[in-house]
Amino acid sequence: MIRPFSYHDRTLFxxxxxxxxxxxxxxxxxxxxxxxxxxxxxxxxxxxxxxxxAAYGLVLAAPMGIAQVEAAARILTLARPTAVNLxxxxxxxxxxxxxxxxxxxxxxxxxEADAIWAEEVRANESMATLGAGLFDPGRTYSILTHxxxxxxxxxxxxxAVGVIRRLHEQGKLSRAYMDETRPLLQGAxxxxxxxxxxxxxxxxxxxxxxxxxxxxxxxxxxxVGADRIxxxxxxxxxxxxxxxxxxxxxxxVPFFIVAPRSTFDPDISTGxxxxxxxxxxxxxxxxxxxxxxxxxxxxxxxxxxxxxxxxTALITEDGILRPG
Amino acid sequence: MIRPFSYHDRTLFxxxxxxxxxxxxxxxxxxxxxxxxxxxxxxxxxxxxxxxxAAYGLVLAAPMGIAQVEAAARILTLARPTAVNLxxxxxxxxxxxxxxxxxxxxxxxxxEADAIWAEEVRANESMATLGAGLFDPGRTYSILTHxxxxxxxxxxxxxAVGVIRRLHEQGKLSRAYMDETRPLLQGAxxxxxxxxxxxxxxxxxxxxxxxxxxxxxxxxxxxVGADRIxxxxxxxxxxxxxxxxxxxxxxxVPFFIVAPRSTFDPDISTGxxxxxxxxxxxxxxxxxxxxxxxxxxxxxxxxxxxxxxxxTALITEDGILRPG
Numbered sequence: 132m133i134r135p136f137s138y139h140d141r142t143l144f145x146x147x148x149x150x151x152x153x154x155x156x157x158x159x160x161x162x163x164x165x166x167x168x169x170x171x172x173x174x175x176x177x178x179x180x181x182x183x184x185a186a187y188g189l190v191l192a193a194p195m196g197i198a199q200v201e202a203a204a205r206i207l208t209l210a211r212p213t214a215v216n217l218x219x220x221x222x223x224x225x226x227x228x229x230x231x232x233x234x235x236x237x238x239x240x241x242x243e244a245d246a247i248w249a250e251e252v253r254a255n256e257s258m259a260t261l262g263a264g265l266f267d268p269g270r271t272y273s274i275l276t277h278x279x280x281x282x283x284x285x286x287x288x289x290x291a292v293g294v295i296r297r298l299h300e301q302g303k304l305s306r307a308y309m310d311e312t313r314p315l316l317q318g319a320x321x322x323x324x325x326x327x328x329x330x331x332x333x334x335x336x337x338x339x340x341x342x343x344x345x346x347x348x349x350x351x352x353x354x355v356g357a358d359r360i361x362x363x364x365x366x367x368x369x370x371x372x373x374x375x376x377x378x379x380x381x382x383x384v385p386f387f388i389v390a391p392r393s394t395f396d397p398d399i400s401t402g403x404x405x406x407x408x409x410x411x412x413x414x415x416x417x418x419x420x421x422x423x424x425x426x427x428x429x430x431x432x433x434x435x436x437x438x439x440x441x442x443t444a445l446i447t448e449d450g451i452l453r454p455g
Numbered sequence: 456m457i458r459p460f461s462y463h464d465r466t467l468f469x470x471x472x473x474x475x476x477x478x479x480x481x482x483x484x485x486x487x488x489x490x491x492x493x494x495x496x497x498x499x500x501x502x503x504x505x506x507x508x509a510a511y512g513l514v515l516a517a518p519m520g521i522a523q524v525e526a527a528a529r530i531l532t533l534a535r536p537t538a539v540n541l542x543x544x545x546x547x548x549x550x551x552x553x554x555x556x557x558x559x560x561x562x563x564x565x566x567e568a569d570a571i572w573a574e575e576v577r578a579n580e581s582m583a584t585l586g587a588g589l590f591d592p593g594r595t596y597s598i599l600t601h602x603x604x605x606x607x608x609x610x611x612x613x614x615a616v617g618v619i620r621r622l623h624e625q626g627k628l629s630r631a632y633m634d635e636t637r638p639l640l641q642g643a644x645x646x647x648x649x650x651x652x653x654x655x656x657x658x659x660x661x662x663x664x665x666x667x668x669x670x671x672x673x674x675x676x677x678x679v680g681a682d683r684i685x686x687x688x689x690x691x692x693x694x695x696x697x698x699x700x701x702x703x704x705x706x707x708v709p710f711f712i713v714a715p716r717s718t719f720d721p722d723i724s725t726g727x728x729x730x731x732x733x734x735x736x737x738x739x740x741x742x743x744x745x746x747x748x749x750x751x752x753x754x755x756x757x758x759x760x761x762x763x764x765x766x767t768a769l770i771t772e773d774g775i776l777r778p779g
Binding site: 152153308310312316323327334336338341416418420427 | 667
């Protein structure tokens with residue numbers, strides 16, 4: 132199983148996902164600031180994964196005492212705005228830190244980071260089994276996914292990709308289709324890399340082809356992850372998810388969100404309140420470092436919001452939610 | 456006005472659109488085979504433009520006599536399968552050639568190629584005026600377009616982009632949004648280049664963002680070109696057009712096709728009969744020589760078909776058609 136990071140020798144080694152699949156380079160982070168930079172620049176990405184990485188960022192700050200841990204918590208929380216897993220993990224670790232004595236602050240934070248990671252791994256397993264259970268045995272399905280909600284986004288077997296992996300294990304997967312997911316190509320670079328490594332039959336398409344594949348009858352279900360889910364079950368996810376949900380609805384194709392409890396935000400009532408990160412125009416004006424457009428104005432939201440009425444079911448580790 | 460080619464000194468000079476906007480390189484073609492290669496490899500693209508280029512390809516074959524012109528016609532027609540303008544222009548020139556004596560074959564073919572180009576230029580002007588007339592004066596509109604249906608696709612002011620240009624002249628355009636149009640990025644590379652050169656306010660997005668922009672209320676109409684239109688008014692256009700039409704319909708946004716008569720195929724009754732070109736996986740796996748995915752399976756249709764029920768109106772040089 133590919134992992135997005137490993138912690139040893141008081142260092143969080145982060146696999147630089149910006150370079151995949153061409154290069155496997157590990158970034159050694161020895162401070163919370165370095166972890167925050169890795170999150171901000173997308174060396175590590177994926178809602179559950181950045182939560183876990185932030186937890187280890189606090190471990191790195193622990194030798195300098197609780198005040199430095201609190202300062203690191205602020206920096207880590209601000210690294211990216213949309214995925215709530217980040218602030219959730221930081222708050223949970225801070226609460227643990229405040230109950231720890233100075234003497235065992237580092238040990239307590241390490242325990243909490245390890246626990247968060249272990250829980251995400253178990254949650255992935257549960258969601259994979261619950262999600263695959265929604266598909267009948269005795270036939271096979273073609274599944275479309277978007278962006279990367281796999282091992283490198285979660286630290287476990289994945290959320291959306293976890294369900295695809297379990298369907299494959301159970302002989303219920305005919306093929307996974309992956310949107311390439313511009314601008315940063317997480318589908319082409321990372322999901323293709325993960326599924327290919329596992330020997331799962333998969334086909335890459337550009338984002339614009341998804342609707343046409345549905346029209347051709349080649350997609351049985353769309354399965355994606357999420358970055359933040361509001362109380363009314365509106366779900367923010369990688370930009371393009373909203374279009375996919377509308378297209379799926381128009382074609383009678385079920386649309387599933389797979390996300391652990393850490394992605395649910397109890398402080399937000401609807402998707403309209405979810406902050407949507409806008410990223411640099413350069414991500415759209417260039418393609419893998421090559422210039423692809425003249426210097427024109429760009430709109431580059433990193434996420435969009437799928438309204439709950441377009442979601443057939445949300446799969447969590449504790450059960451399946453059906454909006455409405 | 457940027458032009459996709461110029462003919463002089465018994466040579467068709469083709470602007471190599473694969474290199475735009477980084478480089479303006481002109482390919483000198485002195486044989487029909489070279490023109491066919493330029494069409495096949497997308498140095499020149501756009502349904503009306505490849506029709507005109509093919510007409511000049513026959514001029515280049517003329518000195519070798521009518522049998523060679525007929526052979527060149529077959530090669531040119533097979534260069535790309537979807538856009539009917541190609542076979543339409545070749546058939547029209549062949550008919551003219553068969554009525555010409557051997558002595559003035561070349562002159563007659565040159566006249567016919569010049570006439571086709573001049574007619575496309577006039578048709579573009581008419582469509583721009585008719586299309587802009589669909590928008591009320593006294594307010595401004597945000598228009599989304601896909602791929603490139605501009606000067607470099609037509610030899611004139613453009614079909615979809617022609618309407619955008621006329622709206623801008625008339626003070627009715629607030630902003631043009633352009634899908635980048637993967638895999639070959641004609642929106643980012645060519646439409647952005649054209650609109651930028653004309654000083655038209657424009658914003659580039661990735662293909663996956665179009666639905667979200669509609670949801671945000673930032674798109675007043677979608678305007679695209681076409682590569683082949685069936686008798687029932689189903690229209691083939693660059694892949695992604697189908698998704699845009701479904702998304703526009705779901706948001707109550709009008710969806711317009713702008714195409715000259717040469718794009719209508721009287722021999723085809725519905726869109727299901729239109730041949731859809733599938734191109735090399737490498738277009739999706741790489742960009743400008745940079746690899747963006749591992750070596751996985753790819754589905755790469757160059758076009759899709761918008762069913763007539765999703766088309767608000769088709770704008771031609773002779774008038775406006777409203778399906779149903």
